[in-house]
Amino acid sequence: MQKADYIIRGDYVLPMDENQTVIKDGAVVVQGNKIADTGSFDEISKKYFSEKIVGGKNRAVLPGLINTHTHAAMVYFRGMADDLPLKEWLEEHIWPAESRWLSPEFVSDATELACLEMLKAGITTYNDMYFFEDASGRAAKKIGMRAVLGAGIVDFQTIAGKGAEDYLSKAERFIKDWKNDELIVPCIAPHSAYACGPETLKKVKELADKYNVPIHIHLSEAQWEVDDIEKKYGKRPAEYLHDLGFLDEKIVAVHCVWLNDKEIELLARHNVGVSHCIESNLKLSSGIAPVPQMLKSGIKVTFGTDGAASNNDLNILSEMSTAAKAHKAISNDPTVLDAKTALLMATRWSAEVLGLGNVTGSLEKGKAADCVILNLDKPHLTPLYDIYSHIVYSAMASDVETVFVNGKLVLDEGRLCTADEEAIISKAREWRKKIK
Amino acid sequence: MQKADYIIRGDYVLPMDENQTVIKDGAVVVQGNKIADTGSFDEISKKYFSEKIVGGKNRAVLPGLINTHTHAAMVYFRGMADDLPLKEWLEEHIWPAESRWLSPEFVSDATELACLEMLKAGITTYNDMYFFEDASGRAAKKIGMRAVLGAGIVDFQTIAGKGAEDYLSKAERFIKDWKNDELIVPCIAPHSAYACGPETLKKVKELADKYNVPIHIHLSEAQWEVDDIEKKYGKRPAEYLHDLGFLDEKIVAVHCVWLNDKEIELLARHNVGVSHCIESNLKLSSGIAPVPQMLKSGIKVTFGTDGAASNNDLNILSEMSTAAKAHKAISNDPTVLDAKTALLMATRWSAEVLGLGNVTGSLEKGKAADCVILNLDKPHLTPLYDIYSHIVYSAMASDVETVFVNGKLVLDEGRLCTADEEAIISKAREWRKKIK
Numbered sequence: 001m002q003k004a005d006y007i008i009r010g011d012y013v014l015p016m017d018e019n020q021t022v023i024k025d026g027a028v029v030v031q032g033n034k035i036a037d038t039g040s041f042d043e044i045s046k047k048y049f050s051e052k053i054v055g056g057k058n059r060a061v062l063p064g065l066i067n068t069h070t071h072a073a074m075v076y077f078r079g080m081a082d083d084l085p086l087k088e089w090l091e092e093h094i095w096p097a098e099s100r101w102l103s104p105e106f107v108s109d110a111t112e113l114a115c116l117e118m119l120k121a122g123i124t125t126y127n128d129m130y131f132f133e134d135a136s137g138r139a140a141k142k143i144g145m146r147a148v149l150g151a152g153i154v155d156f157q158t159i160a161g162k163g164a165e166d167y168l169s170k171a172e173r174f175i176k177d178w179k180n181d182e183l184i185v186p187c188i189a190p191h192s193a194y195a196c197g198p199e200t201l202k203k204v205k206e207l208a209d210k211y212n213v214p215i216h217i218h219l220s221e222a223q224w225e226v227d228d229i230e231k232k233y234g235k236r237p238a239e240y241l242h243d244l245g246f247l248d249e250k251i252v253a254v255h256c257v258w259l260n261d262k263e264i265e266l267l268a269r270h271n272v273g274v275s276h277c278i279e280s281n282l283k284l285s286s287g288i289a290p291v292p293q294m295l296k297s298g299i300k301v302t303f304g305t306d307g308a309a310s311n312n313d314l315n316i317l318s319e320m321s322t323a324a325k326a327h328k329a330i331s332n333d334p335t336v337l338d339a340k341t342a343l344l345m346a347t348r349w350s351a352e353v354l355g356l357g358n359v360t361g362s363l364e365k366g367k368a369a370d371c372v373i374l375n376l377d378k379p380h381l382t383p384l385y386d387i388y389s390h391i392v393y394s395a396m397a398s399d400v401e402t403v404f405v406n407g408k409l410v411l412d413e414g415r416l417c418t419a420d421e422e423a424i425i426s427k428a429r430e431w432r433k434k435i436k
Numbered sequence: 437m438q439k440a441d442y443i444i445r446g447d448y449v450l451p452m453d454e455n456q457t458v459i460k461d462g463a464v465v466v467q468g469n470k471i472a473d474t475g476s477f478d479e480i481s482k483k484y485f486s487e488k489i490v491g492g493k494n495r496a497v498l499p500g501l502i503n504t505h506t507h508a509a510m511v512y513f514r515g516m517a518d519d520l521p522l523k524e525w526l527e528e529h530i531w532p533a534e535s536r537w538l539s540p541e542f543v544s545d546a547t548e549l550a551c552l553e554m555l556k557a558g559i560t561t562y563n564d565m566y567f568f569e570d571a572s573g574r575a576a577k578k579i580g581m582r583a584v585l586g587a588g589i590v591d592f593q594t595i596a597g598k599g600a601e602d603y604l605s606k607a608e609r610f611i612k613d614w615k616n617d618e619l620i621v622p623c624i625a626p627h628s629a630y631a632c633g634p635e636t637l638k639k640v641k642e643l644a645d646k647y648n649v650p651i652h653i654h655l656s657e658a659q660w661e662v663d664d665i666e667k668k669y670g671k672r673p674a675e676y677l678h679d680l681g682f683l684d685e686k687i688v689a690v691h692c693v694w695l696n697d698k699e700i701e702l703l704a705r706h707n708v709g710v711s712h713c714i715e716s717n718l719k720l721s722s723g724i725a726p727v728p729q730m731l732k733s734g735i736k737v738t739f740g741t742d743g744a745a746s747n748n749d750l751n752i753l754s755e756m757s758t759a760a761k762a763h764k765a766i767s768n769d770p771t772v773l774d775a776k777t778a779l780l781m782a783t784r785w786s787a788e789v790l791g792l793g794n795v796t797g798s799l800e801k802g803k804a805a806d807c808v809i810l811n812l813d814k815p816h817l818t819p820l821y822d823i824y825s826h827i828v829y830s831a832m833a834s835d836v837e838t839v840f841v842n843g844k845l846v847l848d849e850g851r852l853c854t855a856d857e858e859a860i861i862s863k864a865r866e867w868r869k870k871i872k
Binding site: 314 | 512516517520522525549552553556557715717718719720722723724747749754758760761762764765767769773775813816818819820825829832833834857865868
């Protein structure tokens, strides 16, 4: 008998392995920060003992969900402006608020709130794009989340930098500082093909290749963006990035709403990962990404919440549900994006897209113990015929009971273990008073 | 000073009156089953005292939400079959399950679960269409919900009746039995223009006129339904119902996905109320109703969850959010269906559409005390710039803390006061074992 730090038990354990096995009355064994074993609770009980057996009856155990696109600190602008045309929303509300308020302190405080919200929604890893990512990294580590943090790059001056060279040198320094962290993966995040010229994008690519880090970029979110790039470079955005030599498996391309067949083929051929942000795309009227076609072509499509200023929450359970429903309607085919596929996209595939396929995204021996327990003992999850259906179509963030990140219990019975929730909320209210 | 049974206090009280006033640090006074007064907490404190002051800091107070279309008892089939073509879903899963299991006992037990789920999501009134509505009425009253219960009418035999005449006579008896109930409004529910012939629909109309009860009917949910009616009667469904003399303000027309301009004008002209079921329509690929056009023409559009077999929950907060987002994308206009309008649709307009405009749907003196307290002290509701935005785009069912129906406290700190939650869930699990 071996000693385990935790044995996590559930009526349903969904390892999200290659075969999407469902283990009835299953268990996950945690030793240190790793998963040591999985199997039926009976088998596991014969091999391991632990003082800490968590979960149990009417519980489901699944890998931590992954949010492949957000601007976490924008959570402080949640609901500041809604139901407005994109241009007015951005130019009259979001940009002025950012130029006025952005600072390492703002990013640190806001990121704590975002991490708290995400953990409570069963998200254990997120992929960020913003400025002052050092502050973001310290906040994420404090709360105990895994994060891929993209140092923002644009060609113009902002409150966070003077221009391309300045952002690039900050990004390189950021990558060096965080390269070997256990929870934080540094990343480089050129905003888009319209906010970064070809010279900047080439330098971004060199930097990413030099340090072998992911690249996080917005791609074809809005129709005007396609028009803009076509006018400037005579090609559509994905084609343009391809011809620059930019596309490879390190790229996380966000939105991908306005792609034609040729562009889909280019992304597929170069193993580009895609982050689909359905709720943000709907709310800002950006359009609806061709997800079924991307999936058919073999592209790993995953889910992102986008920033809470445009969504207005950081909740991958609701992204899965909204996406599964929206694409059925748009495709006129109710079999599209079934629940099992949606959960695969939000876990295993997301980890692979972020270059974390060996680290997280499934409950398999040797991976980090990033794990969520859902409480199924709720009216809206009763009766239960199919566990995938319940997770995707019926579960809410409030059903997330317990969360482990890297073997550490970070959310216990819905309460944060690593910091004071009330203090995080109070700080947000203090900022709110200043902001508007 | 007058004595109040309850004083309900909140940082934000949203009476949903004609002007959509927001009362900061407001209060609602409950005496018996009625609202005696509303105003700022300061003013109210000078006029009333109560031993029971509920709500308070970081709370929002709003009228109970209204679900204008469901088949409550189908909650027992939640997640039984998903991601399937409509025909296969209906003919191979839902209908066989219904013929095998439907009974007054099934409907009673399942309705208790549905009511529990709805109260926990802040819904205080629902509009039902099913069979064995006596059982449904007893269950709703036991749990303490307000309900408009539509006795189902079809032209063919089912487990609940032999044919049109049988359903009609059952419906008349049902109406007589429940006509003066305080919480239950009996209603007549012809399934649709394709499941009820013109003779049946005429008799339905006569019955509704005789007893002055609402009519609850599916209308133009699917494209094939329009084709079917056009082939049979040479006109589109709304036109056909109009020419039968069927359309008036007593009609709640559900779905209304496939309407042309002329049909929209007909519904508007006759003050037909519409129940929009966006999540069900998306999930079953039925299409997307022309909601902005209906609103523009003056039609009162409201929200329905449809049955949990096709949704898969009974949650008007998420219907508001999904609808507001989906219509922005479809219209290519982010100003469409703003948060304020969405909440109006889910409260005041819904009550009016159900013929309950004098009874519920707003927090105004003389109306029944149907009232919800939301707990805003949550990470995903922080910071707060706009209360409407938070309710529509960020709030979850789990933020519903306290619910009053008809002056009675039915949900207290998220727990049901009127029956045993665990017993309701256990009963559902017992049925589940039998069903599949």
